[in-house]
Amino acid sequence: MSLTHLSLGDFRNIEALSFDPSPDINIIYGANGSGKTSLLEAIYFLSHGKSFRTNKHKILIRHEQARCVVHAKKQIHNLSIPVGISKDSAGETKLKIQGQSSRKMSELAQLIPVQVITPESYELFFGGPKERRKFLDLGVFHVEHAFFNAWRNFNKILKQRNALLKSRPSNYAEQIKYWDREYVRLADEINIHRKAYISRFEALFFDKIVCQIPIFSGLELRYDAGWKDCLASQLEQQFERDVKLGYTSKGPHKADFSFYSQGHAVENILSRGQLKLLLYALKVAQNSLIESETDKQSILLIDDLPSELGEETMQSVSALLALCRSQLFITAITAESISAVVEPMQRACSMFHVKHGSLITK
Numbered sequence: 001m002s003l004t005h006l007s008l009g010d011f012r013n014i015e016a017l018s019f020d021p022s023p024d025i026n027i028i029y030g031a032n033g034s035g036k037t038s039l040l041e042a043i044y045f046l047s048h049g050k051s052f053r054t055n056k057h058k059i060l061i062r063h064e065q066a067r068c069v070v071h072a073k074k075q076i077h078n079l080s081i082p083v084g085i086s087k088d089s090a091g092e093t094k095l096k097i098q099g100q101s102s103r104k105m106s107e108l109a110q111l112i113p114v115q116v117i118t119p120e121s122y123e124l125f126f127g128g129p130k131e132r133r134k135f136l137d138l139g140v141f142h143v144e145h146a147f148f149n150a151w152r153n154f155n156k157i158l159k160q161r162n163a164l165l166k167s168r169p170s171n172y173a174e175q176i177k178y179w180d181r182e183y184v185r186l187a188d189e190i191n192i193h194r195k196a197y198i199s200r201f202e203a204l205f206f207d208k209i210v211c212q213i214p215i216f217s218g219l220e221l222r223y224d225a226g227w228k229d230c231l232a233s234q235l236e237q238q239f240e241r242d243v244k245l246g247y248t249s250k251g252p253h254k255a256d257f258s259f260y261s262q263g264h265a266v267e268n269i270l271s272r273g274q275l276k277l278l279l280y281a282l283k284v285a286q287n288s289l290i291e292s293e294t295d296k297q298s299i300l301l302i303d304d305l306p307s308e309l310g311e312e313t314m315q316s317v318s319a320l321l322a323l324c325r326s327q328l329f330i331t332a333i334t335a336e337s338i339s340a341v342v343e344p345m346q347r348a349c350s351m352f353h354v355k356h357g358s359l360i361t362k
């Protein structure tokens, strides 16, 4: 159910590296600049086709090399599935699943659910809605199988609608009206999938996870679909405004969610440490839901876990992580600095020491 083998080539500062991770906990430790985050980034890249820290693909390729490559074996029940991804400096991505070339990143993503937590991830609560939508849609993608097609087709129509709003050919109003029926149908479908996912997410998050952490009592999730009531009439009402803006202001591409604690937005009331804990709770809940609904083991990458976490918060993080059966890859400068998180979990743990982009075997 886990990644049983990983090998990287010319990825960031890593020239060539291979290892067999544990299905439970993997600690990646080493000095600053040794390649710990790069290793996590490679696992993320395998599932998402991009990095979690940059949009510039070229920077993932080791300096002066032509392409970066990540290969892995994913165990699903009693099948070991070889998968691979490479990207060259021109931006061309090649995918392989079980020896066959594939053009669909979604096939690889479906096989390997990967989430990441970095010291900056708690900005999810402060930043714009894009990152929150990304978080939500990752779960919806894995659990609601019809979502991806609806989302992909919706985006094609949205792109077309926005192009018409921007270029305004002579009959643009009629053309937009023609496409709006399908726009509304797909928007409603996306919203139904998101709401179905959220209601199952809420049940797990509040009943199994949040209840373990007293500071989160009274927490509430509010979902915004991206429009209110009837989308068709909102599109009509907003039409003149959208023409001026040159893009569509109502629809599922504007969806968002927020958390409230005792009636206040969490970002205004919780401390940084508490927000970090809430973020762990969200990621653990999401992985647990994916695991229970798809029977696939998810992967959780945690970069620089000890950063800014006090002892008590570390204990709470440990209790939260113990609630999911995800394969964990955790980085830290020293292995000792996370023993307070790892030891109480009583799961098998493998240690990997990274130095100058290589694994040190003792």
Ligand SMILES: Nc1ncnc2c1ncn2[C@@H]1O[C@H](COP(=O)(O)OP(=O)(O)OP(=O)(O)O)[C@@H](O)[C@H]1O
Binding pocket: 011, 012, 013, 014, 030, 031, 032, 033, 034, 035, 036, 037, 038, 039, 058, 059, 060, 061, 062, 063, 333
């Ligand atoms: N494309 C690249 N080619 C070669 N080296 C690179 C490339 N991109 C980044 N590096 C180098 O890779 C090294 C490893 O970076 P990484 O961020 O993985 O380190 P780290 O172990 O996570 O360090 P820290 O503990 O400071 O977070 C750094 O020295 C960085 O300068």
Ligand SMILES: [Mg+2]
Binding pocket: 036, 037, 038, 303, 304
């Ligand atoms: Mg790092």
